[in-house]
Amino acid sequence: MKRLLRTASFRLAAAYAGVTLIAFLTLFATAYLITTRALDRQIRFGIEAEYQSLASAAGSGATPELVAEISKRVRLPAGTSFFYFLSDANGHRLTGNLNDHRPMDGWQTIPLSEVSGETNLASPNDDHRLTALGGHLSDNSFLLVGDDSYRLYDAQEGIMESFALASGLVLALSILPGMIMGQSFLRRIDSINTASQAIVKGRLKERIPIAGKGDELDELSHNLNRMLDSNQSLMESLRQVSSSIAHDLRTPLSRLRQYLEDVRLFAGGPGELQSAIDQAIAESDTLLSTFSALLRISQVESKSRRSGFKTVYLSGLFEKIAEAYAPVIEEAGKTLRSRIAAGASLTGDEELLTQMLANLVENAIKHTPTGAAIILTLEENSSLLVGCVADSGPGIPEPERKRVFERFYRLDRSRTTPGSGLGLSLVAAVADLHGIAVTLEDNRPGLRAVLQFPRHRFSVS
Amino acid sequence: MHVLLIEDDRRTADFIVRGLKEHGHVADHAVTGADGLYLATTRTYDALVVDRMVPEIDGLTVVKTLRASANRVPVLFLTTMASIDDRVEGLEGGGDDYLVKPFAFAELLARLGALARRPPMSDIKTTLEAADLKIDLLKREVSRAGRRIELQPQEFKLLEYMLRNKGRVVTRTMLLENVWDFHFDPQTSVVETHVSRLRAKIDRGFDRELIETVRGAGYRIRNEKTA
Numbered sequence: 001m002k003r004l005l006r007t008a009s010f011r012l013a014a015a016y017a018g019v020t021l022i023a024f025l026t027l028f029a030t031a032y033l034i035t036t037r038a039l040d041r042q043i044r045f046g047i048e049a050e051y052q053s054l055a056s057a058a059g060s061g062a063t064p065e066l067v068a069e070i071s072k073r074v075r076l077p078a079g080t081s082f083f084y085f086l087s088d089a090n091g092h093r094l095t096g097n098l099n100d101h102r103p104m105d106g107w108q109t110i111p112l113s114e115v116s117g118e119t120n121l122a123s124p125n126d127d128h129r130l131t132a133l134g135g136h137l138s139d140n141s142f143l144l145v146g147d148d149s150y151r152l153y154d155a156q157e158g159i160m161e162s163f164a165l166a167s168g169l170v171l172a173l174s175i176l177p178g179m180i181m182g183q184s185f186l187r188r189i190d191s192i193n194t195a196s197q198a199i200v201k202g203r204l205k206e207r208i209p210i211a212g213k214g215d216e217l218d219e220l221s222h223n224l225n226r227m228l229d230s231n232q233s234l235m236e237s238l239r240q241v242s243s244s245i246a247h248d249l250r251t252p253l254s255r256l257r258q259y260l261e262d263v264r265l266f267a268g269g270p271g272e273l274q275s276a277i278d279q280a281i282a283e284s285d286t287l288l289s290t291f292s293a294l295l296r297i298s299q300v301e302s303k304s305r306r307s308g309f310k311t312v313y314l315s316g317l318f319e320k321i322a323e324a325y326a327p328v329i330e331e332a333g334k335t336l337r338s339r340i341a342a343g344a345s346l347t348g349d350e351e352l353l354t355q356m357l358a359n360l361v362e363n364a365i366k367h368t369p370t371g372a373a374i375i376l377t378l379e380e381n382s383s384l385l386v387g388c389v390a391d392s393g394p395g396i397p398e399p400e401r402k403r404v405f406e407r408f409y410r411l412d413r414s415r416t417t418p419g420s421g422l423g424l425s426l427v428a429a430v431a432d433l434h435g436i437a438v439t440l441e442d443n444r445p446g447l448r449a450v451l452q453f454p455r456h457r458f459s460v461s
Numbered sequence: 462m463h464v465l466l467i468e469d470d471r472r473t474a475d476f477i478v479r480g481l482k483e484h485g486h487v488a489d490h491a492v493t494g495a496d497g498l499y500l501a502t503t504r505t506y507d508a509l510v511v512d513r514m515v516p517e518i519d520g521l522t523v524v525k526t527l528r529a530s531a532n533r534v535p536v537l538f539l540t541t542m543a544s545i546d547d548r549v550e551g552l553e554g555g556g557d558d559y560l561v562k563p564f565a566f567a568e569l570l571a572r573l574g575a576l577a578r579r580p581p582m583s584d585i586k587t588t589l590e591a592a593d594l595k596i597d598l599l600k601r602e603v604s605r606a607g608r609r610i611e612l613q614p615q616e617f618k619l620l621e622y623m624l625r626n627k628g629r630v631v632t633r634t635m636l637l638e639n640v641w642d643f644h645f646d647p648q649t650s651v652v653e654t655h656v657s658r659l660r661a662k663i664d665r666g667f668d669r670e671l672i673e674t675v676r677g678a679g680y681r682i683r684n685e686k687t688a
Contacts, residue, residue, distance in 0.1 A: 278677075288563060289646050296645075308549065323615050324641050327654045355645045362648045419648060 004182050013178020020170050028163040035159060039152045040131075044107070047133050050082050051145040061139025062088055067095045082147050083130055089140035096144075098130075103142035105135050112148060129153075188217050192224070204232055237406070244408035245294070248421065249287060256283040293422040297407065300429040305349050312353055314344040314453070318378045318387065321357045325365070333370040340378045344385055346453055348434045356430040359423040360389040360449045366417055368393030368446070387451035395447040401440040462486040462577055463505070467497030467520060468512040468539065473562070477510065480566045494518030501527055506534055508577045510569070511556075513540045513547060521554045528555035535576040537569075548644070567678035571630040578629070589624040591682050594663060594671055596620060605663055615640065616659050623672070628684030630675050656680060 004010060057069065070084045074097045085096035091103060101110075112128035132146030191209050198206040207228060208221040263276035299305070322338040329336040346353070364374045368391045375390045396404060396411065403409050405428040408421040427449075431438040435454040440447060464481055468474040469492050481488040489504070491497035495517040501509060509527075511520040518526075524536050537558045538551040548559045558572050587599050593606040601617060603610045612620065618640045623631055633652045637643040641651070656672065664670045673681050 292561075292646075320641070323613065324643075324651055324655075325649070327658050328649050328651055331650075331654050351642075351644050354643065358643065358645070358647060365649055423648070 003186065004179060007182035007185055009185050010175075010178045010182040013175050013181070016178075017171050017174035020174060021167055024163070024167050024170060028159065032156065032159050035155050036152060039155055040149070043131055043147050043149055043152065044133075047082065047131065047145050047147050051133050051135065051143065054084075054143060054145065055135070055137060061137045062086055062094055062141035062143075070095045082145050083132070084146075085134075085142075085144040087142045091142070094141070098144070098146070101134075101142075101144055103134065103136065103144075106133070108132050108134060109149075110146070185217075192221060199228065204228075204235070241407050244421075248408050249290065252283050252287050252290075256280055256287070259283065290420045290422065293420055293426065294407070297422065297426050297429050300352060300426065300433055303433060305352065305433060309347050309349060312346050312348045312350045314346045314353070314385070314387075315340055315342050315378060317350065317354055317357065318376065321354070321361055322376050325358075325361050329365055329374055332365060334365065334368060334372045334374060336374050336376065338376040340376070341380055344378060344380070346385075346434070349430075352430045352433065356427050356451075357387070357389070359427050363423055363449075364389055364391040364393070364447070366419065367391075367414060372446075384455065385453040387453065388448060390443045390446060390448040392443065392446040395442060395445060396440060398442070404440070462507045462573070464488045464508050464510060464573065465491065465497065465500055465504075465506045466510045467491045467494060467501075467515055467523065468510070469493065469515045470512070473512075473539075476566070477569065480570070484570060492516070494520060494523045498523045498526060501532065501534065502530070508535045508537065508573050510537050510539060510573070513538055513551065521551060521556075524551075524555045537572055537576055539564075565632075565677075567630065567675075568632050568634060571632045571635060571679060574629045575626050575631070575635065589621065589627075591624055591627050591671055591684065592669065594624075596624060603663070605667065610662050612659070612662060615655060616662070619655055619659055620663070623680065623682045627682045630678045630681050632679035635679070 054066065054070065057066065067086065070086055073081055074084060074095070075081075081097075083096070083098050085098040085101045086094045087101070087103060088094055093099075108131075110130045110132055112130050128148050128150055130146040131149045132144050134142065134144040136142055188211060195206050195208040207225045210218050210221050210225075212218065259276050259280045263273060263280075267273045267276060318338070318340045322336065322340065326336050361374070361376065364372075368374070373392045375388070377386075377388045377390075379386055379388075394413070400409075400411060404411070405424050407425045409424075410419070410421040427438060430436075431451065437452040439450050439452075441450055442448070462481075464486055466474060466477055466481075466488055468477065468490070474490055474492075478488045478490055489500055489506075491500050492515070494515045497509075497511070497515065498518060501523070509524075511524060513520040515523075520538065524538075527534065527536075535558075536556045537560060538547075538556040539560055539562055540547045540551070541562050551559050557576050560569060560572060587597065589596050589598065594603070595605075596603045596617070598621065603612050603617065603620065619636065622636065622639050634646075636652050636656075637647070640655075643651070660670070660672050664672060669683070671683050673683055675681050
């Protein structure tokens with residue numbers, strides 16, 4: 001219950017009820033004041049008229065005619081008559097249906113219980129008050145005419161009662177739905193909490209149930225589930241990366257250790273010592289370059305480089321790569337053909353785009369046999385900008401084409417080729433940073449890496 | 462060469478100071494940025510080697526402060542490999558070159574050599590030469606002993622860079638950064654292949670080889686005086 005009272009929907013309903021109540025109270029106060037005043041004026045008007053008629057009829061004071069007239073009026077049916085009191089100049093009561101009364105001029109309010117003498121009261125009630133007008137007549141006798149103001153009180157009471165009823169109804173109508181909404185809200189929050197706790201406890205596959213109402217809570221649950229999905233896949237790749245690092249770095253480290261042990265046990269002369277040390281340095285350089293490749297990938301993935309994006313002349317970049325690698329490809333007994341569209345540019349990081357393209361070309365060089373052809377192209381197809389590095393080598397079997405982008409993933413036949421297994425991971429990271437779609441396709445024979453540059457980020461001058 | 466090293470890591474500092482002394486240079490060493498800034502403003506150095514992460518005042522601020530006071534001393538920044546974005550920041554902040562730790566000492570020495578003797582900006586030459594090799598930067602022409610040699614654009618750029626550093630060692634990384642603008646380590650022998658092609662063009666048929674390989678460091682264009 002205490003929790004329910006703290007729910008947002010209940011609080012909202014309560015606040016709403018409060019505001020409605022204040023509006024009601026204002027309305028009530030106004031109605032109360034206006035009604036009271038009108039009734040009061042009406043009562044006094046009646047009393048005044050009665051007093052005037054008696055006083056003018058009396059003419060010369062408390063005459064026996066006046067006494068008789070008042071006595072007659074007193075005998076009218078209960079509830080329809082006014083209250084009267086007439087005393088002579090010495091203050092002795094002459095007639096009327098009120099007990100002794102101190103002669104006092106003007107308007108006065110008297111508790112009825114103090115003054116009621118005769119029993120023709122409408123309803124003898126202690127609370128009844130008499131609104132009365134008193135005044136001395138010409139012979140110094142005293143006449144008081146009054147009326148029970150119960151009608152006023154009745155009206156006031158009626159207003160009060162209807163207000164109490166209405167405000168009770170308003171409160172109930174505004175708070176109850178709030179409580180019901182709060183209750184169902186709480187149930188759904190509870191289900192989110194239960195799922196979260198299960199995930200915290202390690203049941204990572206757990207997901208938050210969706211009620212299917214398509215409301216904000218469903219949207220929230222859906223977004224949370226998507227976040228959990230991406231976290232799970234991130235954790236998965238993190239786990240895979242750490243075990244790969246451990247595995248892949250063991251080999252060069254053990255080789256390094258072996259060189260050092262070798263040189264310690266068997267080094268014959270300064271020459272051998274020198275070459276063993278050179279080998280050890282080369283091995284540690286390999287290790288270091290693996291580390292810096294890993295760091296570079298994670299940095300690219302953090303997307304912080306986006307802030308430094310500038311216009312990159314893509315055609316020039318392709319030309320530069322073609323020119324830089326042409327001799328390398330030729331020396332390896334392979335051929336390079338390039339067809340590069342002029343005038344293409346892209347918003348991006350030139351350094352990273354250079355490395356991305358270089359990695360793809362180097363892959364083509366490393367994984368093809370002598371005599372292979374490598375083709376580098378950049379072209380516009382119906383306003384699309386597409387880059388392509390194709391080779392006539394053995395290609396990559398279909399099921400592995402996605403996996404080669406994972407860190408350290410290497411095809412079995414490439415295990416002996418030098419390389420860290422990180423080149424394509426960097427390509428994927430750089431492509432992702434720039435919104436470039438990179439796919440590996442069958443070149444029949446060979447592999448074709450296709451880079452589809454985003455439309456909105458390039459301009460052809 | 463009189464070098465100021467601002468570096469808080471004792472082992473790196475010892476490694477650099479010892480190496481510089483062995484090669485006949487004089488090195489002062491400051492552990493904090495504040496000490497380094499004091500030394501740099503009160504003495505005259507040929508070059509500064511500044512670690513980005515030093516206590517009190519960081520390396521970048523030290524160099525920015527020096528540049529703000531119109532001190533043009535050449536600066537080589539050192540940084541850990543963790544941050545590739547640092548390079549741009551460092552160069553924009555007034556550094557002249559950048560070296561990522563860990564590095565080979567030969568690399569540091571070659572870069573310092575290139576920095577300390579960098580010609581002033583006003584002294585722009587339109588021709589460069591070594592022994593009987595001449596290149597004309599405006600006409601993009603190369604000749605040796607009066608004979609014209611045709612070079613590919615990247616070969617020309619490579620030769621130009623080596624000639625500007627005539628007599629000094631240029632490392633593979635320096636060539637990658639300055640000739641190709643490659644800020645990564647290629648897995649194939651881009652530099653070696655281009656150098657050997659360049660050699661074939663400018664050294665073949667001549668008695669003296671102008672491009673010399675310096676073992677464990679890089680390449681050097683022989684200066685006529687050392688020949």
